[in-house]
Amino acid sequence: MVMKFGYVRARTKKEINSFYEQVKPDELFVDLANAFGESEGLQLAKMLKTATANDTIVFRGFSQLADSTEELSKLLSTLLTIDAKLTILDEEDGGLLMNDLSLKVVDYIYRFEAAKEKAVFARETKTGRKAMEYPTNFYDVYKDYASGSIKAAKAIELLGLKNRAKFYELVRMFEA
Missing domain, CATH: 3.40.50.1390 (Resolvase, N-terminal catalytic domain)
Incomplete structure (x- = not known):
């Protein structure tokens, strides 16, 4: 019933x-x-x-x-x-x-709240240096660099970076 x-x-x-x-x-x-x-x-x-x-x-x-x-x-x-x-x-x-x-x-x-809390917790408890941020135009410049349209020196200039090491570190991080 x-x-x-x-x-x-x-x-x-x-x-x-x-x-x-x-x-x-x-x-x-x-x-x-x-x-x-x-x-x-x-x-x-x-x-x-x-x-x-x-x-x-x-x-x-x-x-x-x-x-x-x-x-x-x-x-x-x-x-x-x-x-x-x-x-x-x-x-x-x-x-x-x-x-x-x-x-x-x-x-x-x-589930959304739980996932967000987990992400915030992971971000706040990470030890060591902060992760590097990509410059805003990195993806567009990277595409040109990867295709061979521009050289590393030009990419560094377009991204506003101060040295080659930083550029190559960003590339390695992006390609990982």
Whole structure:
């Protein structure tokens, strides 16, 4: 039998009743939140174990689901595994904010953030000298130099470099 579940993190009975009246779920799962809106998520875990394929799960908003994009991504992948339909309401006006079609966007955002953080970490923790930067016109000058149209001396002049060693170092780095 297909069910409609509702999940809410709430501090007051008024919040719970408001959500219930808006959603009218077959079964309501409530985690009581602390002063910061956090909870242990025990009822959320219970609901995820109860839900089956084609059930509909309604949440009040993203802040109800997780405290980070990593947690949100894990929860959404769990929901996709269950094959339940997910509806997220806008916390401001109670209207529909998100449905199944846009869940992959959230997962992409998490992966994007993780990749960016990894790149920033790698850049900040690199030891030694900073990597050499290519002059802005390096690629165009390099193409001419590699084809034999211009000599190294002319390439060095066009790039505004002060010595040949720097030019050849850039070429080696580029060709590596």
